[in-house]
């Protein structure tokens with residue numbers, strides 16, 4: 289994989305507060321790469337450093353192998369789709385889109401033609417002569433996208449571009465964005481705190497927390513093989529239990545749950561002592577008896593496509609089970625004792 | 641715009657009455673009286689004689705020679721006073737803009753907490769009466785004042801720089817009198833400016849200069865125009881600064897009117913006519929500007 293962007297031990301400090309503690313990342317060419325993390329974890333800061341709006345306190349940022357750490361933003365072949373769009377309010381839509389081309393010295397006829405094509409791509413050609421204030425939020429968002437793509441940047445940075453849109457439009461734009469990225473072959477660095485958005489669009493995700501990268505990998509790996517408690521908890525829903533590792537044999541550990549039940553799960557040799565165990569609620573089946581774990585049903589919550597069964601383990605820990613809402617599923621009544629059966633790979637022992 | 645609620649209309653008239661009364665009594669009425677007086681006949685020792693006459697305007701524009709029986713010739717004495725006043729006001733406005741824009745920019749880009757302090761500091765000198773400030777400026781600038789004495793003791797000049805009684809002194813006086821009127825509207829415009837737009841421009845390869853020219857200036861232009869008007873219009877009619885800082889050579893419209901109304905040789909209709917001509921000029925300039933803006937918008 290050829291790296292489009294390489295971050296080497298990048299540190300960002302604002303006075304006494306440290307926003308980023310030594311981030312090292314490699315973002316591949318033509319990749320849809322997502323920075324995912326809770327509010328305040330440093331996603332925007334990282335993006336703004338790549339764009340050149342913030343100085344690098346320590347470390348290096350390389351763009352196609354070239355150190356760009358000290359370079360002015362207008363000299364970086366990188367364009368940004370801003371969270372609040374930042375469209376120029378006194379310019380028509382087409383002038384907004386053509387602005388970057390004008391700055392690059394393209395003549396009037398060619399830039400109007402190219403800007404027109406970009407608008408066509410985002411289905412807004414009919415709105416070319418309007419002012420940004422005469423567009424809806426979703427339309428403005430697409431103008432911002434067309435404007436950033438028009439000068440054919442090598443890397444496109446997107447800071448939560450969908451967060452201001454309503455759910456339906458957001459879902460439609462996810463598909464459009466992904467398609468656009470595949471068609472143009474431009475590297476996208478996408479910032480979001482919405483894990484669903486990250487999982488559906490990305491080639492790879494970097495999960496961040498408190499100025500540090502916790503895990504980098506494709507969506508499936510992030511979801512199914514979280515490396516630590518933070519990632520397991522932040523991505524999707526999960527049951528986190530404190531368990532005691534009894535023994536490890538042939539890559540499988542026998543662990544004791546709070547209620548005294550014993551289950552097996554994959555673990556490295558030499559693992560011992562207390563650990564956290566993550567069990568995804570949709571990787572469980574409910575039976576009236578049997579199963580590795582026994583629990584008492586407390587409540588059934590109707591979620592539309594799913595049913596959430598809230599149970600309590602014998603040791604007192606709350607434990608969620610997700611069932612698909614289908615006519616074939618027998619829904620246990622509150623108060624009944626049930627057996628829970630773990631699918632293969634449902635339980636993961638976490639490093640911390 | 642918010643939709644009008646029922647009943648709002650009936651309230652509108654009584655609520656607006658005080659405003660209309662104010663405008664009527666303090667604006668329309670005096671301007672009307674002034675316009676009327678300009679068409680009356682001069683009464684010596686001030687006042688007017690109630691007979692219609694165009695002599696005030698005739699006196700302003702034409703020279704009929706000593707006996708008044710030659711063909712009228714355009715005379716330049718008063719027109720050149722106008723011309724000088726306009727020129728002085730333009731220079732004062734440009735000075736205010738050159739100093740006021742960076743000042744306003746500086747204040748608007750401070751953290752929100754300290755902006756109030758800076759604005760307060762800008763207005764502090766204006767708590768002192770304009771007359772006293774203008775006289776003080778004369779003391780500062782005169783041959784034996786701190787400016788010239790300082791320059792001489794530093795050995796930068798041998799003789800005092802003649803500043804007082806020059807056009808420069810008047811321009812400095814106007815600049816000093818009206819600077820806050822430039823700073824405040826520009827500050828308000830810059831404060832509303834969204835600095836993310838500058839980042840967006842830089843992101844799209846614009847240099848700092850280009851960003852200023854293509855993004856910042858068009859968006860803060862209303863503030864700049866307002867500031868220029870607020871400085872230019874009163875500068876045009878000012879009489880304190882020209883009187884106290886300039887000499888006979890720097891006579892301006894304001895002094896001319898002042899002399900006609902207050903002076904022992906006063907001529908009220910003529911003073912009123914000068915004021916009407918000044919006001920007409922300003923109105924024509926404003927209308928022309930407003931029309932060019934609307935044309936720009938619709939283009």
Ligand SMILES: Nc1ncnc2c1ncn2[C@@H]1O[C@H](COP(=O)(O)OP(=O)(O)OP(=O)(O)O)[C@@H](O)[C@H]1O
Pocket residue numbers: 302305306307325326327328329330331332333334481
């Ligand atoms: N200009 C600044 N001065 C001081 N601290 C800052 C500044 N900008 C950001 N920070 C701090 O740096 C940390 C990271 O901020 P950042 O904006 O990158 O978060 P984020 O991950 O983008 O959050 P969000 O999802 O809310 O946008 C935060 O703790 C924030 O308070």
Ligand SMILES: [Mg+2]
Pocket residue numbers: 331332333
């Ligand atoms: Mg952010």
